[in-house]
Amino acid sequence: MSEEQITRPNVSLGKGVENLETQFEERIARDEKIEPKDWMPEKYRQTHIRQMSQHAHSEIVGMLPEGNWITRAPSLRRKVALLAKVQDEAGHGLYLYSACETLGISRDELYEQLHSGKAKYSSIFNYPTVTWADMGAIGWLVDGAAIINQVPLCNTSFGPYARAMVRVCKEESFHQRQGYEIMIKLANGTPEQKDMAQDALNRWWWPSLMMLGPTDAESVHTEQSMKWKLKRKSNDELRQQFIDQTVPQADLIGLTIPDPDLKWNEERDSYDFGEIDWDEFWQVVKGHGPMNKERMKARVGAWEGGAWVRDAAMAHAAKNAERKEKEAV
Amino acid sequence: MNNTNLYHYILGIADNSLILGQRMGELCGHGPSLETDIACTNISLDLFGQVRSYYQYAAKIANDGRTEDDIAMLRKERDYVNVLLAEQPNTDFAYTMARHFLFDVYHFLFLTELQKSKDLTLAAIATKSLKEVSYHQRFSTDWIKRLGDGTEESHQKMQNAINDMWTYTDELFHQTDADKAMFAEGIGVDVTKLKAVYYDKVNAILEEATLSIPESKYFQKGGKKGIHTEHMGFLLTELQYMQRAYPNMEW
Numbered sequence: 258m259s260e261e262q263i264t265r266p267n268v269s270l271g272k273g274v275e276n277l278e279t280q281f282e283e284r285i286a287r288d289e290k291i292e293p294k295d296w297m298p299e300k301y302r303q304t305h306i307r308q309m310s311q312h313a314h315s316e317i318v319g320m321l322p323e324g325n326w327i328t329r330a331p332s333l334r335r336k337v338a339l340l341a342k343v344q345d346e347a348g349h350g351l352y353l354y355s356a357c358e359t360l361g362i363s364r365d366e367l368y369e370q371l372h373s374g375k376a377k378y379s380s381i382f383n384y385p386t387v388t389w390a391d392m393g394a395i396g397w398l399v400d401g402a403a404i405i406n407q408v409p410l411c412n413t414s415f416g417p418y419a420r421a422m423v424r425v426c427k428e429e430s431f432h433q434r435q436g437y438e439i440m441i442k443l444a445n446g447t448p449e450q451k452d453m454a455q456d457a458l459n460r461w462w463w464p465s466l467m468m469l470g471p472t473d474a475e476s477v478h479t480e481q482s483m484k485w486k487l488k489r490k491s492n493d494e495l496r497q498q499f500i501d502q503t504v505p506q507a508d509l510i511g512l513t514i515p516d517p518d519l520k521w522n523e524e525r526d527s528y529d530f531g532e533i534d535w536d537e538f539w540q541v542v543k544g545h546g547p548m549n550k551e552r553m554k555a556r557v558g559a560w561e562g563g564a565w566v567r568d569a570a571m572a573h574a575a576k577n578a579e580r581k582e583k584e585a586v
Numbered sequence: 587m588n589n590t591n592l593y594h595y596i597l598g599i600a601d602n603s604l605i606l607g608q609r610m611g612e613l614c615g616h617g618p619s620l621e622t623d624i625a626c627t628n629i630s631l632d633l634f635g636q637v638r639s640y641y642q643y644a645a646k647i648a649n650d651g652r653t654e655d656d657i658a659m660l661r662k663e664r665d666y667v668n669v670l671l672a673e674q675p676n677t678d679f680a681y682t683m684a685r686h687f688l689f690d691v692y693h694f695l696f697l698t699e700l701q702k703s704k705d706l707t708l709a710a711i712a713t714k715s716l717k718e719v720s721y722h723q724r725f726s727t728d729w730i731k732r733l734g735d736g737t738e739e740s741h742q743k744m745q746n747a748i749n750d751m752w753t754y755t756d757e758l759f760h761q762t763d764a765d766k767a768m769f770a771e772g773i774g775v776d777v778t779k780l781k782a783v784y785y786d787k788v789n790a791i792l793e794e795a796t797l798s799i800p801e802s803k804y805f806q807k808g809g810k811k812g813i814h815t816e817h818m819g820f821l822l823t824e825l826q827y828m829q830r831a832y833p834n835m836e837w
Contacts, residue, residue: 317615320614324614327612327614328611328612329824331829331837332837333634333638334837337635340611340631343627344631347620351621351624354620389828555616558616559618562618562678564618566618566679566733567618568737569732569733569736569737569740570736572740573732
């Protein structure tokens, strides 16, 4: 079969498409990577555009709550580390958008989906960063939860996504250690600093648990995503893993998880935990969190306010190309 | 303090990077494109890296128990000696690039000379920083050309920015007492000697960018003596917020 036939199946072939789908599913089952030019079912393409762009948008919107503290970081060392971290996030956004573009959609189109509200991003970034300790809590908890979500994606079926995630995870794990280190310093600091750390944990704990997605019963995409290795564990399993991993870290630095129902369960070899406020989760997802409007206003503002700059760059490049052409003649 | 002049000389260099880095840091997440956002954050990061080397050295020279952070964040406005150009706000992307371009060209020339300093620490910082600043200069120069010779709108915006920032360029070449003393000892750079080559370079790039060279002969000064524009207090309010609100703590 020629490459043309593989990449552009004729739907009227009917049986042919079915064969392609079977072959496709078999390749994934064999742990082979799917590359951009390979044939893929339309649903696979759309699902990947949705998930990868959502991921990219989360990185870009995620720059805002942390960017909020760059000018006010308490020391030069912290300022440099925070700048580097936010820059990493922009970098993640950049190559996730690029990976997404291999599926035949442009970055401009993806931005348009974000700005119109059609595309989602991680809801956690709709909470405000009100103290310096939030920089610690975000690194420790939010990046911690992100890693749990993302490490399995290093083995996902779509090649460009899997490869991007290898690098993203390395950097996220550094961010998490950096965030935890901010918390250690605060927890071992003055009473005022310790209060600041506890307050940040109180505010970020539950949104971090929500970040791992709705309960399995309510999760719409899980089954198909499992098959395509976009997901290796269910939301509830991931959440349990996050809690079991994080509680001892809080204990170690003398901070208290804000959940009176949190209790070690010998039988399950895991922590039992309290009820998550799913009403809050859905409120924020639907666009009514504390910072949804501000985050979008900042993104749209940067994009629209920068249009004249991008236009100028294009016009200049065109002029240069024209000049070169004339010189050649 | 054994060497007051050296201490003040270091601040004269470092405060520029501190204030410019702070201004560039404000833009993080709000750039006109993802690529420029990353570049601007990176420039801010470079500048703060330089700042740390300078202030750590200044703290050693001062030898009075103060740290790099005390020097960066706990002085009064009148004690900051950056040039006025550095503190000008990010009115729009053209202003940001104009400010950087007009500083970067100077910064590159300055560090090239500082590499020859008899003070080996300053010479080493200069050599390391020069690599970064040659990139900054390339980045801002490219944007002067793109915006100057881009669309009609970008041309006008860039011209306005250059016109407004021009008044702050002359101060770059004013010598302070510390500058004179350090030059005499072979440690410092004679900035007056950089002036001609600076304007030659800047003018050539403005011409290439189809921009007019401002004709104004009136210049502003004061930063090097700690007399700043009204923007400075607000910039410092953010920079110093945590150190002022939570004094004597470690972070």
